[in-house]
Amino acid sequence: MIPDDHRKQLDRHSFLVLKHFMTPAFLTEVRSQLDSVFAAEGENAGAEFRQEQHTKRLANLVDKGDVFQRIVAMPEILAYIAAVIPGRFKLSSLNARAPNPHSDWVQPLHCDTGALPDETGNTVCNVIWMLDDFTAENGATRLVPGSHKWGKLPQQAMEDPMAPHPDEILLLAPAGSVAIVNAHAWHGGTANRSGGPRRCLHAFYTRWDKPQQQFQDGMLSEQTKASLSPELRQLLAIGDEQNAAISLADPLRSGFLK
Numbered sequence: 001m002i003p004d005d006h007r008k009q010l011d012r013h014s015f016l017v018l019k020h021f022m023t024p025a026f027l028t029e030v031r032s033q034l035d036s037v038f039a040a041e042g043e044n045a046g047a048e049f050r051q052e053q054h055t056k057r058l059a060n061l062v063d064k065g066d067v068f069q070r071i072v073a074m075p076e077i078l079a080y081i082a083a084v085i086p087g088r089f090k091l092s093s094l095n096a097r098a099p100n101p102h103s104d105w106v107q108p109l110h111c112d113t114g115a116l117p118d119e120t121g122n123t124v125c126n127v128i129w130m131l132d133d134f135t136a137e138n139g140a141t142r143l144v145p146g147s148h149k150w151g152k153l154p155q156q157a158m159e160d161p162m163a164p165h166p167d168e169i170l171l172l173a174p175a176g177s178v179a180i181v182n183a184h185a186w187h188g189g190t191a192n193r194s195g196g197p198r199r200c201l202h203a204f205y206t207r208w209d210k211p212q213q214q215f216q217d218g219m220l221s222e223q224t225k226a227s228l229s230p231e232l233r234q235l236l237a238i239g240d241e242q243n244a245a246i247s248l249a250d251p252l253r254s255g256f257l258k
């Protein structure tokens with residue numbers, strides 16, 4: 001269960017920031033593992049899924065460190081996902097994103113996977129694990145509060161989704177904070193004009209009947225799969241034939257993806 005005012009904030013404004021959710025030791029552990037993976041992957045970083053101009057990305061992170069397995073399965077955070085997505089849900093992907101310093105690159109406003117809510121409600125929710133301060137200068141995520149209820153994608157309603165929206169706000173918070181974001185809301189990365197890093201993880205969840213953005217059963221190594229707890233296997237839908245049929249039949253390829 002989550003506090004009622006948090007549930008209302010998520011429903012009305014599309015997001016909620018849990019400031020300083022991570023302990024300093026946990027934040028250090030996550031940053032250190034992330035930086036090792038970035039260093040190991042070099043130019044190929046993010047290539048299993050997508051690379052993005054003026055940005056460093058990583059994909060398939062559940063396969064790349066025990067700390068990432070803990071991140072996607074934290075009960076306190078899963079309670080917030082349950083408040084956004086009705087019924088059973090699963091992890092869709094775990095990626096990292098860091099807009100390069102001294103850059104002008106701004107993402108267009110988008111809804112993740114180009115998804116609109118359906119008659120049963122929301123189908124997608126994203127959790128942004130902020131590993132550096134999110135500031136107005138270093139590329140904090142922009143978001144249009146309440147837009148998850150508009151039933152339209154920005155590219156259908158705006159002449160230029162790269163342009164600022166009059167109602168957009170920035171998700172500003174100190175390093176170690178976690179933002180729960182209704183991923184039907186219009187949002188996007190902004191330019192990192194600072195000289196420092198703006199690293200974050202995107203833990204992206206989807207309703208059970210929808211495809212996974214990264215089919216975990218096909219992307220995780222056999223060694224990782226063998227090490228997973230029964231709860232994690234369920235959350236990642238490992239060995240689940242229904243999920244395999246849904247995810248492999250309909251790989252998500254539309255617009256901006258987490």
Ligand SMILES: O=C(O)CCC(=O)C(=O)O
Binds near residue numbers: 097112140141187188
């Ligand atoms: O990293 C961010 O600030 C937002 C990224 C995003 O929305 C995406 O890559 O789909």
